Amino acid sequence: MPESEALHAEHHLEYPYSRSVGPVIGAFLTGLRDGKLFGVTGAGGTVIVPPTEYDPTTGDDTGEMVEVGPGGVVESWAWVSHPLRKHPLQTPFAWALIRLDGADTAMLHVVDAGGPDKLATGDRVTVKYRPASERIGAMADIEAFVPEGGAGA
Amino acid sequence: MSAAARTPRPVSIASFAQMQNVRKDDEHNEVEMLMPVIAEVFGNIGITKDDVDFICSGSTDYLIGGPFSFVMALDAVGVWPPRSESHVEMDGAWALYEAWVLLQEGEIDAALVYSFGRSSLGDLNEILSLQLDPYYLAPMWPDTVSLAALQARALIDAGKATEADFAAIAARSRKDALSNPKAQVANDIPAETLLEDEYVVSPLRRHALPPITDGAAAIVLAAGDKARQWSDKPVWITGFDHRIETHSLGARDLTSSPSTTRAAEVAGLADGPVDVAEIHAPYAHQEIIIREALGLDETVPINPSGGPLAANPLMSAGLIRIGEAAASIKSGKAKRAVAHATSGPCLQQNLVCVLEGE
């Protein structure tokens, strides 16, 4: 197709949203800032991580915040050899669904494993926070999860 | 039509048209893309915009970063005198559902449904991140391919599929697409060769991903006398439903699709045999999940059009499945067909439409 006929222009669109987080997400983010991981009890006593104000399956109100982790199990993972510009890590890493110890649901975050041959479903990983002075109460307060025992970290 | 129809008022797919699916169309704006499609969907049955009582469209402004682009798209129809119109920020399959619901009420007899999307202007990986939970997920910008890869890995780990299965689905789809002149990617490459592709995000190799597509599609729905007037042998919608699951990926079993199963039950899919299925599974592994959720055995041909692995125009790929399924019945290749559409990450929301000829 002759691209020359149609004009092109760079178009950058940005919305600088700032969101109020409410009591449950707020408690989780406060925990991250303070170096702790929290879930919330849902229907039938399950523990939901990351926590929501409602049980994602039943829609019921959720209950108490409970501390979970810092370790957990990789339920599934996807290896990114070429990180995209906005990804949390700029070196090859894995996206992973991680079920933290004490939780009944999995949380999405990144695993800094070193290579795709060093990670498998069922592996244990543990949280690696940013330094306390850099934490603001956001998912990015977790730099990555790393294999338990330090391999590849 | 069988007595098993699950819908109070019979509604037919009276006409279907789609744009030539392409990687990038930079010659036309959205209106110019749509105009020939709408002219064709009316022209097929010799009608004009004055013959439809309602217009419903599906699109998302995020694709071009242009607020309210769906309003401008109405220029493609020419809404003068003023028309009854609605829009969903969803694939056109859901716009079709809205129009079908309105037709069920019996106040109107015909509707135009259309959808369009130009995926070529932006970065889909970033754009689709913005449909995710804005507190826990979107700030990390997880891309759509990576989320699909998590689902594919879970499927492999559950023993439900292998990478070779993904390659076989991709090879079959693109080979079938050779007979679809509107397809974007059509070729005859053996699955074994495809398995030599690099991983984009492991365990998904290049072939297991849908192409990036600019496209548009339209359907005319008709009920009552108009359905008979516009076709000697109408293709009827006998069951129609859509269901959604939680957006919390970690709270779902990504290897199954209970929302599809439930929608199929409500639509009465199991009331009779199915001759063909058009499944909106953008990633190869998702076809395995949907086939199982729909309860289709190995004998049911899937996506003879090539499906979304041959052309994946965002916002239209689901509507096109319904159009292609209807076309299979119209051509006499099938008597009863099922079309499926999906939305959201990892098959979060699913729509099932059962179609039947006379």
Added chain:
Amino acid sequence: MSDETTDAPGPVTMLATPIGLDFDFTPGIAQSKFLRGLEQGKFLGQRCPVCGKVYVPSRGSCPTDGVPTTEDVELSNVGTVTTYCVVNVPFAGQSIEIPYICAQILLDGANLSFMGLLQEIPTDQIRMGMRVEAVWVEPDQLTPSLASVRYFRPVDEPDADYETYKEYL
């Protein structure tokens, strides 16, 4: 926000979630023609083959008939103010000193008005029907953008009859 300072930070209540996207935007060939016309210091429109109306800027289609507009039409540099407002309120991103006049201008030969800045006239003397002309940037400053038109200004002609523009309000 409190001015109070404490050692322990309070609970997190807000989350900054900026979203930014980049696009390689293209308006298509029809709109590109209009923009390229601006680069040459002229207004290019298109005529609908069904109703005969001339649209400027054209988007390549007739919004009434839903058909492609294929005939290119060069329009006059002179037009009529169909309606206007005087802007007295400052807002973020404002680039023009207030008060200023924002007018809908119907170019001679066109069937669609568009918005333009009106200058070289006191704000209390603007009227509907006033005849105006485009003032372009210097030839070496022309770009395929509406920024090529600096503003519109009155021309020494009698006001247009209301009947000639009442359809375009």
